[in-house]
Amino acid sequence: MAIQIAKQIVDFGIQKDEPETQPAAEAPAAEQAVTPAAEVTAKVVQMHEKLERPEMLLGSTYKLKTPLSEHALYVTINDVVLNPGTEHELRRPFEIFINSKNMDHFQWIVALTRIVSAVFRKGGDVTFLVEELRSVFDPRGGYFKKGGKYMPSLVAEIGDAIESHMRMIGLIKDKLDEHQQRHVQEKRAEFEALTDAGTVGEAEGNFPATATLCGKCHTKAVVVMDNCLTCLNCGDSKCG
Numbered sequence: 001m002a003i004q005i006a007k008q009i010v011d012f013g014i015q016k017d018e019p020e021t022q023p024a025a026e027a028p029a030a031e032q033a034v035t036p037a038a039e040v041t042a043k044v045v046q047m048h049e050k051l052e053r054p055e056m057l058l059g060s061t062y063k064l065k066t067p068l069s070e071h072a073l074y075v076t077i078n079d080v081v082l083n084p085g086t087e088h089e090l091r092r093p094f095e096i097f098i099n100s101k102n103m104d105h106f107q108w109i110v111a112l113t114r115i116v117s118a119v120f121r122k123g124g125d126v127t128f129l130v131e132e133l134r135s136v137f138d139p140r141g142g143y144f145k146k147g148g149k150y151m152p153s154l155v156a157e158i159g160d161a162i163e164s165h166m167r168m169i170g171l172i173k174d175k176l177d178e179h180q181q182r183h184v185q186e187k188r189a190e191f192e193a194l195t196d197a198g199t200v201g202e203a204e205g206n207f208p209a210t211a212t213l214c215g216k217c218h219t220k221a222v223v224v225m226d227n228c229l230t231c232l233n234c235g236d237s238k239c240g
Contacts, residue, residue: 133159
């Protein structure tokens with residue numbers, strides 16, 4: 001088809017085909033689909049040292065009665081709940097207090113509680129505190145607590161209380177899985193069947209009076225079964 005040009009041509013350009021683009025109305029919808037997930041991730045609160053202490057904290061108190069003192073120690077561990085009511089809800093230890101009528105160890109107990117509380121608020125994996133405290137030995141010798149478990153020092157028993165609390169809130173998982181627990185129960189039942197019932201039942205831990213100390217779980221629960229030393233508490237065996 002002919003086109004008549006009535007004016008003088010002073011400039012020209014080449015028109016290119018535009019690529020197919022997403023409609024403008026659909027673009028915001030896609031952005032809206034991604035934005036909420038990113039916002040949720042950004043709002044997840046992690047444990048850190050600048051986290052402000054809430055007015056109320058959940059906590060548990062553990063009574064430690066040792067032969068080293070006539071007065072018991074009371075260990076209180078308070079927890080902070082992060083991201084409550086969401087799928088990212090976590091309960092983490094925030095601070096620790098130790099109280100007793102015995103003031104002989106007042107200074108190092110105050111120092112210990114401040115340091116442990118600072119480590120709690122620092123965040124990250126704080127479960128290493130348990131092994132650090134349980135590896136402290138008293139030069140005067142340790143003692144056996146109720147249940148036949150050996151405690152090398154008072155500091156180690158405080159670490160044991162912290163471990164119990166961390167297991168309660170789910171920060172430390174059980175060392176024995178379902179199959180290992182079943183194996184230990186079978187070994188205990190087998191030993192009780194082979195031994196006189198009068199020598200098996202014991203007030204402390206239901207372990208035999210002749211049991212020896214286990215080097216793995218530090219509990220007097222090691223007996224000889226099939227000419228092999230076997231722990232009736234953790235299942236450790238010298239024969240594999």
